[in-house]
Amino acid sequence: MRLVTFRRTGRLEQRAGALREDGGIVDLAAADRLLEGGLLALIAAEPALLERARAVAAHAPAVEDAVLCAPLPRPAKNIFCVGKNYHEHAKEFAGSGFDATAKEVVPEAPVVFSKPPTSVIGPGEPIPAHLDPTNSVDYEGELAVVIGRGGRGIRKADALGHVFGYTVVNDVTARTLQHKHRQWILGKGIDGFCPMGPAILTADEVPDPGALRLTTHVNGEKRQDAPVSDLIFDIPTLIETISAGISLEPGDIIATGTPAGVGIGFDPPRFLKSGDVVRVEVPGIGVLENPVA
Structure with missing residues (x-):
């Protein structure tokens, strides 16, 4: 459903x-x-x-x-996000010159940050790129997990039983701000920098989330294409890691990471500009498409 x-x-x-x-x-x-x-x-x-x-x-x-609208237009808490969680993206990020957070290419443990509820917008709403004074706005198509049954200390073996469903997000990022401030929230938490939708596909329809596939197009050009099975840290691992000391509650959202093909992976980087259209799709969930303002 x-x-x-x-x-x-x-x-x-x-x-x-x-x-x-x-x-x-x-x-x-x-x-x-x-x-x-x-x-x-x-x-x-x-x-x-x-x-x-x-x-x-x-x-x-x-x-x-x-x-x-976004399925959860104003989440009760910040969205949990995971950085560098696809092998090829971890490599392209490390080689881009924008990663100021760590020396290792592939992280030893999940890299978790957050985006505030005010960053969420729905399908079709403009991404306000003008709020980034550095003109370095990038896209990151991602599968997101919506928590149903909450808990703390959730074991990996039990984790999928706590999932209500899955949606799509675009972890829009101001790359220069992300690099400047080291911790990523100021580059990623800008108002309107988290398009979400179009729907939440309930977990009973997704026996194996790793079988899902994510693609991102910019102005009709395919930029990202990867199966969720390519995640470095899979969804049960992310739930176990985050819930070890932080209670997960119904409606909490975990964005699982983006595959290779983001704008900073090109030489020179291909940042978003006004008039661009970003389309992120996960078959079964649907298409999340937003223009850039």
Whole structure:
């Protein structure tokens, strides 16, 4: 099941919906008032509310003027992000001259940072590249994990049982700021620098997340293409590592890292500019496309 958050044209209210195979959106709350609390409430009450959502999705009314928002437009906490988590990207980052954080090419342990909730925007919303005074905005297509059942000290063997579903993010980065400040949040946490969507694909539809494949196109040109199985640290390892001392809660998001092909991997770097369009896709979840402002 692909769950979405949407609003109607000209309205601010955000509602929980489901994305049909034909791209249409149905209003789950209109079919069941218990679903009026939005996706975060649904995730927190899972599996009970998820089963209700499944039951009503087939006859919930379609919304002709729906505008997709990020599935979780304002996460309750910062998004957990993982750097240098594909072998080839770790190499291209180390050779780019922008990595000021460590000497090793492939990290010995997951490199975890965060992006604030204010960085999240939805599909189709402009990436505000003008907020980077250094004109070094880059893209990073990523698979993201949405936590369902929370916990601390989650064992790797149990980790996938804590996953509610999967979505797509673009870990947009101001590279010069990332390099200047060493710790990455100021280069990656800028308002609007975390496009997310279009949907959350529930975990029951993804028996093996490693079988998913991610591609990124810029202005129609393929830049990134890799299976999630290429991760250096897989999803259970990331969940175990983060939850060792930090409680994971329903609706928490973990962006798992980006493959090779980002802008700084080219010589000279190919940074984003106003008018560009970035398209990140994971089949099954859908397409996240955003223009650059």
